[in-house]
Amino acid sequence: MNPHNQDPFLSNSVSETVDATLRLIANLPAPEGLSDRVQAGLRVQQRRGRVLAWPSALTPASTWMRSAAAAAIVVVVVGGGWGVYSRVQPLQPARVIATPPHAATPGDFSNAGAMRKPQTLVGPVAPQAAAVVSPHTKASGKATTLPARDKKSAAVTGTADQH
């Protein structure tokens, strides 16, 4: 055990016991031929490394190889950009939908400048009401006809005005 690592405060017996065991393990001799085996392993590894290594002309250290790699990168980038550019169509100008001029028909809604206007439905047509006879006119013996507005409401409600 290292002399400057000794601790004077501990009991000698415990310290010696531990130190003796650890020192015994630490001082076990290395097996025979260890360095030869390690050397052989390193040689094998070096040979394998050489077989797998790039040829010296293709190593990154060679200048022409660097230039070729740079040129290849430029070609790939420019080619890719051109490929994208040639496939993308330029924007077409917006097509204007020509609408036919609205021919205003009499009695129709105005379009108020709108592009489209819903079609105006033809309203229901009430049948011509028969002549309604009021009681006092009945008494007087004169039959009167209702005004046009009353006729219409009577047609809708099914009753005649009491006036």
Next chain:
Amino acid sequence: MGTSQAIYAGWMEIPNSAVSERAYTQAEEAVLAELVSQYSGVLYRVAFSVLRNPSDAEDAVQEAFLRVLRHRDTLGEVRDHRVWLIRIVWNIVLDRKRRAKTRPETDDVSELARVLPTGGLSAEEIAAAAQHHAHVLACVEQLPVKERQVLQLSAFEELSSVEIATVLGITESSVRSRLFRARNLMAGLLDHARSLR
């Protein structure tokens, strides 16, 4: 021959770069071979002190030198090759031990009796010694990781507390305090074990 000179062999010219590269590689291989012959023993012992298995320890040494081979460009920057190599193998064995946690421990009594030196002892004495050492090592295994690492490395006479601190990446005062704690804990563990007997 200077490496800057070109070599002419008849009509064939060998470029300067190839010559210098080859010479450099050969020099590196020579340095590596020297490191292997000089330090493989101590690296094996460091690995064995943690793994307690001869073949695992040898594998760890091999792996350490393979790492050195991969990073041989940095060999010139290393000040103390011995401590540097011990640090590499230490990290390898800790990593292996962490990964092999599920595997049964190899530091049983019979394995220890097989590797310990006999020194003219009888079979019974060897068995008793192996049992004792196995018991102490089992107590060491119970220590917290930080304390255990310092205690294990302090068993190597080649390593000073400064070098232990370098291997573990801590300060020297931390090494001392951890060693103090480790020994206190070991005393407690061994006393407890004795009282149980």
